[in-house]
Amino acid sequence: MDDGKSTLVGRLLYDGKAVLADTLQAVSSASRARGAELDLSLLVDGLRGEREQGITIDVAHRYLSTASRDVVLVDCPGHVEYTRNTVTGMSSADVALLLVDVRNGLVEQTRRHAAVAALLRVPHLILAVNKIDLVDYDEEAFARVVTDAEAYAKEVGIAQVTAVPVSAKSGDNVTTKSDRTPWYEGPTLLDLLASVEVPVRANAPLRLPVQWVARGGDTRRYTGTIASGIARPGDEVLVQPSGRRTRIVSVEDADGPLDAAGEGAAVAVTLTDELHVGRGELIVAADEPAEVVREFVADLAVVGDRPVVAGDRVLVRHTGKLVRGLVREVTDTVDIDTGRRRPADRLQTNDIGRATIAVAEPLAVDPYGVDRTTGAALLLTERTGDTIAAALVRRLTTENQGARS
Template identity: 45%
Template sequence: MDLLRFITCGSVDDGKSTLIGRLLYDSDSVSLDVLATLEKRRATTGGDVDLALLTDGLKAEREQGITIDVAHKYFTTPRRKFIITDAPGHVQYTRNMVTGTSNADLAIVLVDARQGVIEQTRRHTLLASLLGIQHFVLAVNKMDLVGHEEVIFQKIVADYAAIAEQLKLPSVVAIPLSALNGDNVVRRSTFLPWYHGPSLLEHLESVPATIDANPNEPRFQVQYVIRPQTEELPDYRGYAGRIQSGTYRPGDRVRIWPSGLETVIEAIEVNQLEVAAASAPQGVVLRLRDDVDVSRGATIVPVSAHPAVVRELEATLCWMDERPLRAGRKLLVQHHAATVKAAVTTILQKTNIETFESQGTDEARLNDIVRVRLKTALPLVADEYRQNRVTGAFILVDEQTGATLAAGLIAATDPEYFTEEVPAEAVFSI
């Protein structure tokens, strides 16, 4: 069976945790011990089973009745495997929502039928769109609280259609439901006779699985150099990491960036066993034929591949720090295992959440979405985000505190292809 990763997003108290709980509960994906705990709690407090407790695990979340941190849940149906990400809805935790969306294939955007489309609906849809989500579900929740009225549902669908058109969302399916009562979540509801589409689970089971976005441009970044130097393996040298895109095979002639050195893959190991091929997103160890200088943060690609080796780039940022960002700010760009010093040379524009239009600005404040130009002190091996969601993403880190300042998506690069060897210090990694 294939795998679908999806995220629930929307404003606070729209019912995201309850929806996930209902999906798990009605699809018989809750373990017996957890069910026993829920039943015991219901017997003590009275009322129905609190399905939000299946995802809201932090004490502060249970006390406040809101989601604070990202939670992941796993379940399987006869047709597909799923990984669910429950993201917080409060604007204060937008950074958590960005983190949860970065690996998702589909976004369920919840809207309270009583509230309609609000600012957080727009913000989360924009972020999911920027992060490359291809499939959207507009889940109009709490239909039971508005008398299951079709006219209310259609008004929300029309409002969201305007957003979808502005952002050019590739695929949107609207489903009316009640997470609390289970209407149209796993099974179709008799309380919504005017709706003739699938239930939420039926739709999730039928959405096409996401394939490697760039299979013809393999990428592998070294996370760790393995040198046991034992009597059994005195000369062993392996390079551990995760294949970010494409497929690798023994015998492939590869180039190591940013140095530009060439060699051949001698063997590929998965769980300490040699394999004939490995593909994204497998974690592997590569062994190279030649004893070349390769350190953490280096990127190994076939000689036919064309990564950009850059010192300047344009990127879209979601600013996550209380202190505003201004041009000239020095920070660190952490691109998976590689970390380089950088400076924000220009803040080009900011996105207006209400209109999605770009406007001029000289600073970025908390949760602002801005386009900036960065200049790095040393070469960075990267791709544009629209070409590769993995290698096109990075974070900005404070040099002094190590705090995460922003999530970044590479929008444009100025390539600098090296034809000569670059000194080993060209990769500033941690």
């Protein structure tokens, strides 16, 4: 089904003057070959398979600058069979932009992606109600879609939906206000993307997953990307899950020593003590450590070809650490039609549901709602290492709560 997503993204890029001249020339030539004046979807669908099938398969990053901020558009596939790509694309998003054909309303793939957005705790949901021109800019048709979307969002746990009536093909309310929707008094889609409030985590505790240990003489430098918080020389820290206590001596990036480094910074730190720290272990704030667990309850987005059932032996990849695990129990799944949870003892491909996972070695984790990095894991097959599901830590089991190292 073509709801016009690639055309919408193309319109944002074209009207936002984010298209290079040579790219535009190539798209113009390709459009003429198709008998069209300018097919904006071709600015996005670069894969040959996408062009042949008329759908978006891959996850692509597009960049757009506005007066107030730079916007990264993570273009994810809309079709159900590419849910794994959607999960990947949404995992780092601050805003989920879902496109709906006003004539069809909320179809299965829209509901599924809204459920994925809720699962991944994406803080904002924008609904672009497209092809408003094909219903003669009818306010009631727009209102029906918005009512259904708000009801579904409530069921899956999304607090607020902001809807915009648009025509990606003709540009109505995409980057400029349309005089053909006088009943719509809100911002354009671009203005909304430029102004939506992105939450900033103030005073988040330090979480630095170790990706590599570099030795130089007698010095060990622990490298990684800071998931949250700030690393400063002199700070007291713990290495988890072992619980060894030490202090940061220095923090460096590619340009040299730093007085402090925050979330998203790729750094190398040295510690007072020469500790054996393995890949995937965490350097954390000493007074606000993560929980050290051997079991946790997680929401799963199943992306593999096999069902997930109790008793499955899996590999669990958490940050850079790989441990053996066991699916102890599957408890429920999300009914995509209604957004409600219902009891289930197995999860099929593309299902979203909840399970209890046990691990053979202790892991230092946070709930996903607290930290997207330390609260996420992948379930892999033991034999081949293929991905089975994305696992987002919902809560610790009773016996683990309070078990901090």
